[in-house]
Amino acid sequence: MMKHTYIEDVGKHDGEEVTLRGWVHNKRSSGKIQFVILRDGTGYIQGVIVKNAVSPQVFADADTLTHESSIELTGKVRADSRAPSGFELDVRGLKIYQEVSKDEPFPITPKEHGIEFLMDHRHLWIRSTRQRAILKVRHEIIKAVRDFFDDDGFTLCDTPVLTPAACEGTTTLFEVKYFEDKAFLTQSGQLYNEATAEALGKVYCFGPTFRAEKSKTRRHLTEFWMVEPEVAYATVDDMMDLAERMITFVVQRCLVRRSEELKALERDLSMLEKVSVPFPRISYDEAVALLQKHGSEIQWGSDFGGGDETIISQQFDKPVMVHRYPTAVKAFYMEPDPARPEVALCVDVLAPEGYGEIVGGGQRIASYDLLAQRIKEHDLPREAFEWYLDLRKFGSVPHSGFGMGIERAVTWICGLEHVRETIPFPRMLYRLNP
RNA sequence: UCCUCAGUAGCUCAAUGGCAGAGCAUCCGGCUGUUAACCGGAGGGUUGUAGGUUCGAGUCCUACCUGAGGAGCCA
Numbered sequence: 001m002m003k004h005t006y007i008e009d010v011g012k013h014d015g016e017e018v019t020l021r022g023w024v025h026n027k028r029s030s031g032k033i034q035f036v037i038l039r040d041g042t043g044y045i046q047g048v049i050v051k052n053a054v055s056p057q058v059f060a061d062a063d064t065l066t067h068e069s070s071i072e073l074t075g076k077v078r079a080d081s082r083a084p085s086g087f088e089l090d091v092r093g094l095k096i097y098q099e100v101s102k103d104e105p106f107p108i109t110p111k112e113h114g115i116e117f118l119m120d121h122r123h124l125w126i127r128s129t130r131q132r133a134i135l136k137v138r139h140e141i142i143k144a145v146r147d148f149f150d151d152d153g154f155t156l157c158d159t160p161v162l163t164p165a166a167c168e169g170t171t172t173l174f175e176v177k178y179f180e181d182k183a184f185l186t187q188s189g190q191l192y193n194e195a196t197a198e199a200l201g202k203v204y205c206f207g208p209t210f211r212a213e214k215s216k217t218r219r220h221l222t223e224f225w226m227v228e229p230e231v232a233y234a235t236v237d238d239m240m241d242l243a244e245r246m247i248t249f250v251v252q253r254c255l256v257r258r259s260e261e262l263k264a265l266e267r268d269l270s271m272l273e274k275v276s277v278p279f280p281r282i283s284y285d286e287a288v289a290l291l292q293k294h295g296s297e298i299q300w301g302s303d304f305g306g307g308d309e310t311i312i313s314q315q316f317d318k319p320v321m322v323h324r325y326p327t328a329v330k331a332f333y334m335e336p337d338p339a340r341p342e343v344a345l346c347v348d349v350l351a352p353e354g355y356g357e358i359v360g361g362g363q364r365i366a367s368y369d370l371l372a373q374r375i376k377e378h379d380l381p382r383e384a385f386e387w388y389l390d391l392r393k394f395g396s397v398p399h400s401g402f403g404m405g406i407e408r409a410v411t412w413i414c415g416l417e418h419v420r421e422t423i424p425f426p427r428m429l430y431r432l433n434p
Numbered sequence: 435u436c437c438u439c440a441g442u443a444g445c446u447c448a449a450u451g452g453c454a455g456a457g458c459a460u461c462c463g464g465c466u467g468u469u470a471a472c473c474g475g476a477g478g479g480u481u482g483u484a485g486g487u488u489c490g491a492g493u494c495c496u497a498c499c500u501g502a503g504g505a506g507c508c509a
């Protein structure tokens with residue numbers, strides 16, 4: 001059996017005979033010459049089938065090919081200036097693995113479709129050029145994030161998906177049966193990260209998180225992936241340094257390795273090329289003043305709305321870091337600023353071009369007494385947090401971390417309208433299928 | 435949960451309250467360089483569901499269902 005070649009490698013085989021395997025992306029016929037566009041996940045190539053150059057059987061088989069039928073093409077690679085990729089295949093042999101029935105053709109045509117139809121056919125939609133490009137960029141972002149932390153002395157330390165209690169209250173948790181008991185799907189690995197950070201120093205977790213929020217916007221999924229670093233002895237300023245380095249690394253990596261995909265998505269690369277260290281840093285106080293100057297109704301003490309985030313991010317052409325939010329609007333574990341206890345040592349990173357918050361984090365409370373008090377103030381079940389309090393009993397240190405939502409990062413880097421295209425099978429308020 | 439909008443052929447959409455239409459997809463025919471190929475022809479409909487107004491409803495009214503966009507909340 002002939003060794004088969006991936007389309008992305010055909011350039012190495014100019015003039016040679018190769019066998020390509022994939023799916024029929026499109027087909028055009030002109031009577032005695034047929035053009036079959038083959039897709040194999042690594043690229044596209046046009047196969048040219050000339051009637052008097054192949055057997056009558058091959059020509060007849062090619063004539064019946066339907067969209068997305070799985071096939072194998074054998075022929076000679078030929079450089080051709082007319083081909084978008086620079087190469088074509090002069091087909092000699094054709095093998096059909098499975099032919100899509102003419103009675104039930106592939107539902108996604110080259111023409112336009114509505115979003116409901118596409119989402120219902122997500123399992124087939126991901127075959128499209130655009131979706132492939134997005135998923136390739138997603139992969140690159142994930143790979144870059146992991147390379148960044150791995151090369152920076154971090155240890156990947158996975159945190160549980162099944163958890164006994166809420167991190168930040170129970171209203172947004174998915175509840176599942178756990179034998180005779182009940183459990184919740186994690187909405188953050190952070191509390192466990194704090195434990196592993198005291199064991200290993202610099203750690204990160206990378207996994208799915210779940211939020212049962214009834215949010216119906218272009219920025220929300222109920223199941224999304226998050227990377228969360230946590231560093232012992234680190235301050236909120238250290239986190240800002242880390243976050244801007246990580247984001248810059250990820251964007252640069254995408255520009256180097258996925259520029260073809262980003263161009264296919266018609267992403268304005270000049271916006272991504274501006275992403276470099278350092279990012280602008282403004283305090284919450286400064287952000288509120290900025291917003292009021294631009295007509296926002298916001299008052300000191302409230303959290304930003306989506307519109308507020310857009311206004312802030314549009315003032316800068318890089319991601320902007322907003323730090324020291326009011327303690328009252330942040331999670332119970334946030335360390336108050338010793339100089340101003342009414343604000344917390346936390347930071348959000350807002351992506352440019354109105355893409356909103358992609359990173360949130362900060363310094364965690366190190367004091368046993370203060371943490372115990374906050375758990376009480378937030379009406380959290382003390383018993384469930386005993387182990388978490390232990391971390392302040394046995395060698396407590398200042399420590400900080402943050403979380404980055406992968407899908408939001410992908411949305412921004414790809415320049416998309418909606419997070420639903422950034423994950424192979426999105427889970428949203430009204431979408432659990434396919 | 436609230437607000438706004440939408441639902442017509444497999445898909446994307448037209449149709450002043452008066453005969454249910456087009457493009458794509460599919461099928462048949464034509465074409466030796468097509469790039470969402472093109473040209474000719476054919477088949478394809480319980481207009482989301484249930485009521486109501488009207489001589490007559492895809493169109494107007496009510497309720498419901500489904501979806502989309504936004505708000506709140508968040509990454």
